[in-house]
Amino acid sequence: MTDWLSTIFLHPLEIGGWQCGVLLWPLCLAVSIIYKTTKCGTVREIPLASLILWVTIVVGMYAVGAALLIIYRIAT
Amino acid sequence: MDPTTSKTNAATASTAALLSWVLPGAGHIYAGHKARGIIILAVIAVTFWGGVAIGGVKTTIQPKERRAWFMAQMCTGAHAFAVLSLANRIPNKERWEYSEYVAYAPVDDIAVVYTGVAGLLNLLVILDVLGRPAPSPQTADAKRTGPRREKT
Numbered sequence: 001m002t003d004w005l006s007t008i009f010l011h012p013l014e015i016g017g018w019q020c021g022v023l024l025w026p027l028c029l030a031v032s033i034i035y036k037t038t039k040c041g042t043v044r045e046i047p048l049a050s051l052i053l054w055v056t057i058v059v060g061m062y063a064v065g066a067a068l069l070i071i072y073r074i075a076t
Numbered sequence: 077m078d079p080t081t082s083k084t085n086a087a088t089a090s091t092a093a094l095l096s097w098v099l100p101g102a103g104h105i106y107a108g109h110k111a112r113g114i115i116i117l118a119v120i121a122v123t124f125w126g127g128v129a130i131g132g133v134k135t136t137i138q139p140k141e142r143r144a145w146f147m148a149q150m151c152t153g154a155h156a157f158a159v160l161s162l163a164n165r166i167p168n169k170e171r172w173e174y175s176e177y178v179a180y181a182p183v184d185d186i187a188v189v190y191t192g193v194a195g196l197l198n199l200l201v202i203l204d205v206l207g208r209p210a211p212s213p214q215t216a217d218a219k220r221t222g223p224r225r226e227k228t
Contacts, residue, residue, distance in 0.1 A: 010134075011176060012131050012177075012178070013179075014183070023130075034116060035200070
């Protein structure tokens with residue numbers, strides 16, 4: 001157990017390339033769940049509202065990223 | 077509302093806010109919003125410790141190098157103190173020396189963003205618990221038995 005915890009929390013992961021883009025998903029999910037937990041009137045509304053917000057944020061972020069990449073390619 | 081009730085509610089909200097800082101989600105549970113508290117507790121813990129798992133304890137919280145992010149991370153209370161305590165056990169090396177415990181770009185940035193966002197989300201939670209009224213017994217009954225039907 002101690003060895004496992006040491007591996008997980010002491011040694012950093014090796015991440016690069018496309019994996020950085022995928023790590024956006026869980027972070028956006030956390031933001032959408034917490035935001036909707038504070039905003040929704042009842043607890044039952046939270047899962048669906050969080051899911052919709054999560055998809056909106058992820059799609060929006062990728063769209064902004066793609067637009068900035070296109071502008072960068074045109075400018076350089 | 078009479079002044080005594082108002083004072084009691086303010087004291088409860090303040091205690092709940094303090095508890096929310098110490099352990100994210102605990103304030104909501106204390107204030108009577110058990111389900112919301114458990115959701116917040118789980119999500120903030122997973123986000124924060126996910127960030128620590130990405131960057132390792134040595135790199136994730138850097139009070140001197142990333143002061144603004146450090147302030148955001150400290151909003152997670154006990155989680156941040158636990159990481160600081162673990163990081164202090166690892167001896168420091170010079171910047172140019174390679175260390176198996178230190179994360180390098182872009183991993184260090186991702187770890188800091190994860191833990192910092194967890195802290196900022198807990199700030200939102202603290203503000204929410206300050207303004208959230210305690211659940212009334214009527215609401216709790218309605219949830220258990222469903223809506224009342226009027227007799228015709």
